[in-house]
Amino acid sequence: MRRHRLIVGNWKMHKTIPEAVDFLGQLTELLTRGEYEPSTGVKVVIAPPFTALSAVAAALGTLPFLLGAQDLHWEDQGAFTGEISGGMLADIGCRYVIVGHSERRRYFGDTDGIVQKKAAAALRHGLHPIVCIGESLDQRLSGQTEHLLSTQLTESLAAVSKEQAQDVVIAYEPVWAIGSGHPATPEQAHDAHRHIRTLLIALWGEDAGERVPILYGGSVVPENTRNLLVTPYIDGALVGGACLNPVLFAKILAVAGSLN
Ligand code: PEP
Numbered sequence: 001m002r003r004h005r006l007i008v009g010n011w012k013m014h015k016t017i018p019e020a021v022d023f024l025g026q027l028t029e030l031l032t033r034g035e036y037e038p039s040t041g042v043k044v045v046i047a048p049p050f051t052a053l054s055a056v057a058a059a060l061g062t063l064p065f066l067l068g069a070q071d072l073h074w075e076d077q078g079a080f081t082g083e084i085s086g087g088m089l090a091d092i093g094c095r096y097v098i099v100g101h102s103e104r105r106r107y108f109g110d111t112d113g114i115v116q117k118k119a120a121a122a123l124r125h126g127l128h129p130i131v132c133i134g135e136s137l138d139q140r141l142s143g144q145t146e147h148l149l150s151t152q153l154t155e156s157l158a159a160v161s162k163e164q165a166q167d168v169v170i171a172y173e174p175v176w177a178i179g180s181g182h183p184a185t186p187e188q189a190h191d192a193h194r195h196i197r198t199l200l201i202a203l204w205g206e207d208a209g210e211r212v213p214i215l216y217g218g219s220v221v222p223e224n225t226r227n228l229l230v231t232p233y234i235d236g237a238l239v240g241g242a243c244l245n246p247v248l249f250a251k252i253l254a255v256a257g258s259l260n
Pocket of ligand 1: 220
């Protein structure tokens with residue numbers, strides 16, 4: 001089954017509102033010069049910090065990109081100082097939300113149980129959760145990658161029904177590849193994605209399990225995009241560092257578009 005390609009840009013804690021608007025102006029100019037044809041079947045999501053969501057929504061102008069957030073709280077409202085709910089994200093125009101990014105797991109204590117509650121909250125509010133999973137270098141070197149991916153995936157998705165599966169996106173992000181300049185090889189990514197696909201089918205059956213897009217994330221740059229995305233097991237990319245630069249991001253979109 002050929003699933004649509006999806007490229008997600010995670011800005012992390014980068015860009016003020018003027019910087020965000022400037023980025024989108026430059027990106028629009030690059031794309032309208034014809035370096036990327038938006039009708040190629042590549043879906044693009046931009047996930048700015050919360051503070052820039054409205055400005056990005058407005059500055060997207062004619063670009064057919066979708067808005068994403070980088071996290072949400074699992075409750076719908078209440079006394080949770082500093083937090084943002086799924087309803088608030090939907091309200092501002094978000095369609096996607098990243099959950100369980102390794103930085104959230106590492107610095108903010110997000111466990112698989114918390115990721116499970118966040119994914120469920122996203123779905124309750126009509127948002128597509130982008131559920132991130134991935135092994136550390138130690139786990140890879142000690143042969144635990146598949147076991148770790150199985151645990152993270154099944155625990156994070158335990159509250160998602162088969163009917164809701166079509167709204168979920170998985171991102172395989174080996175922790176050692178994030179921001180390191182050392183991406184997984186296409187073979188390593190291929191093997192991990194194949195394992196994840198098998199798990200999704202075991203969880204939700206052939207039809208629903210085949211529909212879920214699985215993105216690769218970790219040091220994606222224009223030069224390695226083709227080799228990573230060319231395998232049928234990899235449906236797209238979650239891009240960090242390279243999505244902050246309009247030229248690099250436009251190039252990644254161009255490569256992704258050329259593969260359809
Ligand atoms: C990420 O943080 O999700 C990521 C993939 O970052 P980078 O592309 O910089 O490795």
